[in-house]
Amino acid sequence: MNEKIKKEIAEMLNKAVGLEYAARIQYLAHSEKIKGLNSEPLIERLKEIASDELKHEDMFRSLVTNYLSCDVTTKIETINNADGIKQILEVNLKGEKDAIDYYKQIYKKIIENKESLQYEFETLEHQLRHIIIDEQEHVVEISNLTE
Ligand SMILES: [Fe+2]
Ligand SMILES: [Fe+2]
DSSP states (O other), X not given: OOHHHHHHHHHHXXXXXXXXXXXXXXXXXXXXXXXXXXXXXXXXXXXHHHHHHHHHHHHHHHIIIIITOOOOOOOOOOOOOOOXXXXXXXXXXXHHHHHHHHHHHHHHHHHHTGGGOTTTHHHHHHHHHHHHHHHHHHHHHHHXXXX
């Protein structure tokens, strides 16, 4: 495997790990802020999404360490504050869309370097696709909660 390519992809994946750490904590923190009658389904949905982000965190971490043999970051990306249901949904919808944009850049990089990833390509490609599909589902779910 080309060492330079490997490092570049691992670096991008490490930023993705930090985005997932931040997303999970953001969802959990926001879920605690929602109060009032009929708030239970929304709180549950945000917590469900947070648990998906934890799975993504684990997948990205495994790609960095097990497949690319690099060190995984402990750096967390920015957590955005929000108040009230409307703002919480807006902030998280934007976060999901930004994550998709960034993961598509990683996906593109993986596709472009297929030849250098003889024993890693299919796993990297599959996992990135899987995570992007999950984030697209999150976009739909959050959009559906937005009135
Ligand atoms: Fe995620
Ligand atoms: Fe997400």
